[in-house]
Amino acid sequence: MSLLQEEREIILSNEYVDNFDFAEVEDFVKNASKELFISHHFKNKKKMLVQPRGGFPTYKKQFALNEFFVEANVDVLPLTIDSNTRLNDYATAKKMLRLSEENEIDMLNGYPLVNHGYRTTRKMITHFNKPVSLRHGTPDARLLIETAIASGIFEIEGGPITYLLPYSKNFPLDKAFLYWKYVEKICANYSKLNEPINRESFGPLTATLVPPAITIVIQIIEMMLSLEEGVKSFSVSFSQTGSMNQDIVMGAVIKKLARHYAQEINCADATINLVYHQWMGAFPTNKDYAEQLINMSTVIAAMVGADKIITKTREEASGIPTKEANAKTVANTQYTLGILNGLPNIVDKEEEEILTLEVHAIMEAVLNDPADTLWRKAFNSIKSGIIDVPFSPHIINHNEMITIRDAKKNIRIIKRGNVPIPDRCFEYEKAQCDLTKDTTSIVNDIIHDIGIMQ
Numbered sequence: 001m002s003l004l005q006e007e008r009e010i011i012l013s014n015e016y017v018d019n020f021d022f023a024e025v026e027d028f029v030k031n032a033s034k035e036l037f038i039s040h041h042f043k044n045k046k047k048m049l050v051q052p053r054g055g056f057p058t059y060k061k062q063f064a065l066n067e068f069f070v071e072a073n074v075d076v077l078p079l080t081i082d083s084n085t086r087l088n089d090y091a092t093a094k095k096m097l098r099l100s101e102e103n104e105i106d107m108l109n110g111y112p113l114v115n116h117g118y119r120t121t122r123k124m125i126t127h128f129n130k131p132v133s134l135r136h137g138t139p140d141a142r143l144l145i146e147t148a149i150a151s152g153i154f155e156i157e158g159g160p161i162t163y164l165l166p167y168s169k170n171f172p173l174d175k176a177f178l179y180w181k182y183v184e185k186i187c188a189n190y191s192k193l194n195e196p197i198n199r200e201s202f203g204p205l206t207a208t209l210v211p212p213a214i215t216i217v218i219q220i221i222e223m224m225l226s227l228e229e230g231v232k233s234f235s236v237s238f239s240q241t242g243s244m245n246q247d248i249v250m251g252a253v254i255k256k257l258a259r260h261y262a263q264e265i266n267c268a269d270a271t272i273n274l275v276y277h278q279w280m281g282a283f284p285t286n287k288d289y290a291e292q293l294i295n296m297s298t299v300i301a302a303m304v305g306a307d308k309i310i311t312k313t314r315e316e317a318s319g320i321p322t323k324e325a326n327a328k329t330v331a332n333t334q335y336t337l338g339i340l341n342g343l344p345n346i347v348d349k350e351e352e353e354i355l356t357l358e359v360h361a362i363m364e365a366v367l368n369d370p371a372d373t374l375w376r377k378a379f380n381s382i383k384s385g386i387i388d389v390p391f392s393p394h395i396i397n398h399n400e401m402i403t404i405r406d407a408k409k410n411i412r413i414i415k416r417g418n419v420p421i422p423d424r425c426f427e428y429e430k431a432q433c434d435l436t437k438d439t440t441s442i443v444n445d446i447i448h449d450i451g452i453m454q
Helices: 003-011 022-031 038-044 059-071 090-103 118-128 142-151 173-191 212-227 244-264 287-304 323-339 349-367 374-383 423-431 439-450
Strands: 049-051 077-080 132-135 155-157 198-200 233-239 271-277 308-310 402-405 411-415
Touching: 003 142, 003 173, 022 142, 038 049, 038 198, 038 271, 049 323, 059 077, 059 118, 059 323, 118 142, 132 142, 142 155, 142 173, 173 212, 173 374, 198 271, 212 233, 212 244, 212 349, 212 374, 233 244, 244 271, 244 287, 244 349, 271 287, 287 308, 287 323, 349 374, 349 423, 402 439, 411 423
Parallel strands: 049 308, 077 132, 132 155, 155 198, 198 233, 233 271, 271 308
Antiparallel strands: 402 411
16 A cells, blocks of 8 residues: 555544545546536636635535525636634534534534535535535645545645645644645546646735735745646636736736746646636725726736636625625626627736746745755745745744835835845835835835725
């Protein structure tokens, strides 16, 4: 028995998992409908795929949510996992699920997939026969991903950096890298049986003044870690920055450089997709304004040529969105995409050149680290501040890089910390901002910039 199989059997012997049948699961994946694979839809798509967010604790409510989404013409169904499962606390998730079922009150903020089990969940997934995207935020997702694939969920979001630095304070980064290495191997192995399992990185990160160079570097690293384990379908992503021009530049650069670095590790045969997240920052409390913001995101997604858009709702500022609000935003986004024709092709060569130089400089520093594997190089680079995510709660993140918006709402780097931004690029970034102000005024600007769309 291989070490990987030994590890799988240990993970799946968890007391909250029912009787995992490897042979039956392999047979299911091998014969699963191609409609369940988002990689199949990416390959044959004639339009941008639309995917909302959403997850309820009980099977009954999750099923009803999916019915709403299908009626609203959704392309990809979501399955958002509850926060107890994200922390591998299956005992609490089980108790809260039972209370939710008995009292018809949502005691969890998502679907506890491990507790429901793959046999139950598979009935729902195959009933709707649409691709499902797993959204969770879990550093150790090994059991969750095994359960998801056995259920018929063939798109897995997340990664060791993007699901750790924005969400966790203390979880060890080196363990996260190794646990996600397991996930990549499992996805790659199942991909040999049918269409590829798609892996998707989480580009929004903290969604707070993250400069494009940092987002792109992390997307590329997670892509490379996945491809080197054998994954053949990967989605890089980013979220609306607040500047239309910066989004368009970022879309062009991330597509170009993702392909470049895939070729660098001899993985040019992998399919690389682009996913765009509608605004992930603080939403306006005025629901009409929120709808305008969502609509603008949809237009930008079309201009950057995204393969998939992930939607938000007009209720983001007031609490957990209802299924009606989620369905409405899907229908509106589909309508907007349907009427967008003949958009202009905007190119900003100077901004693209600056951003490309920044990404290459950071990637060069990461790849020149003397460690013997890519994950160790990435680990060391985060530890030393070569990669620095603004407003990350994790203790390993340096938080020395400072960003601010310029007069055109572009996110600019005004303090680079240990991130190796080339001098020419750094001077360009600072030159776009008014740095003659006193420190208090600049801090007030940053606070304003965080809530810019409110």
